[in-house]
């Protein structure tokens with residue numbers, strides 16, 4: 735089959751969604767929804783191993799707090815968490831002081847002082863090692879993974895396909911839609927939050 739030249743896009747790099755969490759100055763949590771998250775091999779002078787990278791475009795509360803605190807959590811979004819995650823991704827923390835009127839069950843990180851989400855089956859506790867400015871408003875945060883908490887059933891002794899089925903992560907792409915890992919369509923960005931109101 736012939737290949738065609740196409741517009742540049744990321745449709746075929748589907749990304750799992752994560753909720754980044756941080757403490758605001760008043761000690762309450764803030765969460766934002768992010769998909770430009772992946773892993774890197776990283777060293778900090780003490781340890782070397784799997785790290786994470788987060789690309790954050792435009793100035794926003796999550797970026798303010800990551801810069802201020804130097805740490806944040808990344809919590810995997812599941813089908814159950816999708817309405818709340820969609821809400822956190824479409825409401826600006828800077829412009830909406832009561833954004834966090836809707837909350838998941840918030841826990842404290844076990845190693846870093848970050849808020850984590852009990853309903854998320856996988857939570858990373860991340861420490862920023864480096865911030866790289868990439869373009870106007872676009873910054874890449876390279877992070878050390880200081881801890882990860884996992885629902886017990888997702889431990890490595892369960893076969894990987896079964897662990898994926900149990901975790902039920904949501905993926906998204908340049909199409910601005912949410913899909914399950916099996917390709918089921920779960921709505922356009924901005925739609926799942928309607929279930930909350």
Ligand SMILES: Cc1cc2nc3c(=O)[nH]c(=O)nc-3n(C[C@H](O)[C@H](O)[C@H](O)COP(=O)(O)O)c2cc1C
Nearest residue numbers: 766767768769770790791794795796823825826827
């Ligand atoms: C599906 C989805 C994925 C998103 N991924 C990113 C991302 O990777 N990087 C980014 O800068 N913003 C991303 N956003 C936008 C942020 O979630 C949005 O700016 C939100 O307001 C951030 O929360 P905050 O204002 O409390 O910081 C995404 C939004 C949606 C709906």
